[in-house]
Amino acid sequence: MGQPLRVGVVGVGAISGQYLSTFARLEAVRLVAVADLDEARAAAVAAEQGVRALTVDELTTDPEVDLVLNLTIPAAHAEIALQAIAAGKAVYGEKPLAATLEDARTVLEAGRAAGVRVGCAPDTVLGTGVQTARKAIDDGAIGEPVAATATMMYPGPERWHPNPDFYYQPGGGPLLDMGPYYVTTLVTLLGPVVSVLGAASHTRSTRTIGSGPRQGTVIPVDADTHVTGVLRHESGVLSTLVMSFDSVATRASEIEVHGLTGSLVVPDPNRFDGDVQLHELGGAWRTLPPSAGYRDAARGYGVADLATTPPGVPARANGDIAYHVLDIMTALLASADSGTLVTVESTCDRPAPVPLSDAPVRPGRGSA
Missing domain, CATH: 3.40.50.720 (NAD(P)-binding Rossmann-like Domain)
Structure with a gap:
């Protein structure tokens, strides 16, 4: 130490x-x-x-x-x-x-x-965005959580990435590429997942690189490029997930969590900060000040x-959370392939919340 x-x-x-x-x-x-x-x-x-x-x-x-x-x-x-x-x-x-x-x-x-x-x-889940949303949920701001949505839709990385091949190979695709941000956030907010029901599509067999020295190069697509599904959390909450490289844009909130007495808009899970918005029953939308998480992470x-x-x-x-998130995503792809409900075999503990604080600066050797 x-x-x-x-x-x-x-x-x-x-x-x-x-x-x-x-x-x-x-x-x-x-x-x-x-x-x-x-x-x-x-x-x-x-x-x-x-x-x-x-x-x-x-x-x-x-x-x-x-x-x-x-x-x-x-x-x-x-x-x-x-x-x-x-x-x-x-x-x-x-x-x-x-x-x-x-x-x-x-x-x-x-x-x-x-x-x-x-x-x-x-x-990213350690920043003020997701942690403030988690604190609001844990403090009862939306009442008992019942549902969540997580949406990521855009045309795909080949328009800007000079070497996007791996995005379209096994182990890639929108779910395994961007899904970890969204699924990790859902697990952080709502706890582990016990089963999934999914559907997926593979709309094009090739993509064309749009920038860099390989611009114009045609690359094969060997991964599902639009994946959607329903995740049943251990708590009973149902989360609807949409991950796509086949769309132009969306106006849907990145993540929303809905409870019996309120709804919450969670900022982009690929960022560490952002505004958390709360709409309580009978009220109106308001922005919550940062109340948890590492500042400027x-x-x-x-x-x-x-x-x-x-x-x-x-x-x-930690690795247990990352494993559970990967288990959820692979189960979702398996469900899409089979057309049946798939049980998620693993589980994990929700990570400890992050109090509102600056960088973790205590020198130590906690990894050993």
């Missing part, structure tokens, strides 16, 4: 910049090394950050690294995580926990056997939260 958690990053693509910018202002973590299959890119980022550039094998076994931050593509999540765990490192990965439920289970079991922590994005706060969580206490962005 008393020292920052030393972090090595594997995968320094586009998303890594957000983590590195956050780490620069967090006292609980310290970047010590980076690695990437593109060694030149790793060297450039290392020089910019003033840290070492290593190979992946070197980083996952380096004695100066306490936690491996895994920012690789989903297909590589399990491989890198298992390599780090085998070396006695804690791991924190981008979502999803792994490309398949079997691989995700292997990661969690390896982490438990090695006695190291496994964390996973999204950590950004990607990487989940790592800092893990670093400052005492041993034996679950970190808030």
Whole structure:
């Protein structure tokens, strides 16, 4: 205890910049090394950050690294995580926990056997947006919750992403790509899910890249691109989920939660902040001031939260939640394929709420 958690990053693509910018202002973590299959890119980022550039094998076994931050593509999540765990490192990965439920289970079991922590994005649920909504629900502002909706509809990432291929391969699609933000938020607000009923469509067999050096390149689509379904929470609440890469836009609220005496609009779950709006029975819409969550949070706060969580206490962005969310999403796809109700085999505890506070800055080695 008393020292920052030393972090090595594997995968320094586009998303890594957000983590590195956050780490620069967090006292609980310290970047010590980076690695990437593109060694030149790793060297450039290392020089910019003033840290070492290593190979992946070197980083996952380096004695100066306490936690491996895994920012690789989903297909590589399990491989890198298992390599780090085998070396006695804690791991924190981008979502999803792994490309398949079997691989995700292997990661969690390896982490438990090695006695190291496994964390996973999204950590957006730790910000003031979702946490303020959670506090309102827990405080009874909408009465007994009965239903929720979660909607994400847009044309797809190929219009702006220079290499969108993985979005349309197995393990991709709107549900596994963006669903973790929405499903993790629903679990944070309303608790675990026990069963799902889904439907999905695959409207086009190819997509055309719209920007970057590969503009005009046609890529195959091997994932469902519109997924919808109903999630039954353990509490009895029914959540309706719509995730689509086949639409232009929507005016629907990202997430709404409805209770017997009120309704709540939850801000974009891909953000850490945003306005929470409450409409009480007989009243009118009003915006709630932030009342919970980390202020000014950004990607990487989940790592800092893990670093400052005492041993034996679950970190808030933990692997069990990420596994349950992946279980929900794969069950939804299985239901869409079979046309039947599917039971979600796993469960998880709701993470501890985040009191209204600034960054988790207590130096520590909570990951060990």
